[in-house]
Amino acid sequence: xxxxxxxxxxxxxxxxxxxxxxxxxxxxxxxxxxxxxxxxxxxxxxxxxxxxxxxxxxxxxxxxxxxxxxxxxxxxxxxxxxxxxxxxxxxxxxxxxxxxxxxxxxxxxxxxxxxxxxxxxxxxxxxxxxxxxxxxxxxxxxxxxxxxxxxxxxxxxxxxxxxxxxxxxxxxxxxxxxxxxxxxxxxxxxxxxxxxxxxxxxxxxxxxxxxxxxxx
Numbered sequence: 001x002x003x004x005x006x007x008x009x010x011x012x013x014x015x016x017x018x019x020x021x022x023x024x025x026x027x028x029x030x031x032x033x034x035x036x037x038x039x040x041x042x043x044x045x046x047x048x049x050x051x052x053x054x055x056x057x058x059x060x061x062x063x064x065x066x067x068x069x070x071x072x073x074x075x076x077x078x079x080x081x082x083x084x085x086x087x088x089x090x091x092x093x094x095x096x097x098x099x100x101x102x103x104x105x106x107x108x109x110x111x112x113x114x115x116x117x118x119x120x121x122x123x124x125x126x127x128x129x130x131x132x133x134x135x136x137x138x139x140x141x142x143x144x145x146x147x148x149x150x151x152x153x154x155x156x157x158x159x160x161x162x163x164x165x166x167x168x169x170x171x172x173x174x175x176x177x178x179x180x181x182x183x184x185x186x187x188x189x190x191x192x193x194x195x196x197x198x199x200x201x202x203x204x205x206x207x208x209x210x211x212x213x214x215x216x
Contacts, residue, residue, distance in 0.1 A: 001036065003053040004052055006048060006079060007163045014048070026042065029051050036055045067108060074135060074137035077133070080110060082151050130145050130153035143162075146211065158177060
């Protein structure tokens, strides 16, 4: 089990306040430490920040995240939590198309798969997963969740900034997002709980990526 979190705003320049936003990423990692106690990683660029807490299982030395790929005059970035059962099949397919791999991790397979197929790579994945992947050239980003919804993924939008995390408390590490309950949240807790409505994050302004869906 790992934890992913971060924020993105394609109109922002986070590098102007690098220390402030890197500190936010550190707080997100701290909130998700229990999901990945082996190590944590952060990536802060002009338009987005990504954080990852890792439970190291596959390719312990080279499978660190966030992971970046520079190809086709583009930078692709990813944070990922999960397990892909058809990793070898996908890797062989991508190798046949000329791609080279530096790790044995399934993270790199998804990242290179995104560079080759775009978001269509999600439909080729057999496994349990949640990830954020960014294409810096087209300025597009995707939050993606597995078909059954085994791996959690929540997000919120504040002033054109998308904040996401494996757990809701990771989103609350972003200073402008506060834990508030509205009528919809009360209905979830009092009328439906302990069950929940797919896509509902209970707290005001918090949504869940639905199983088998992506948010662009």
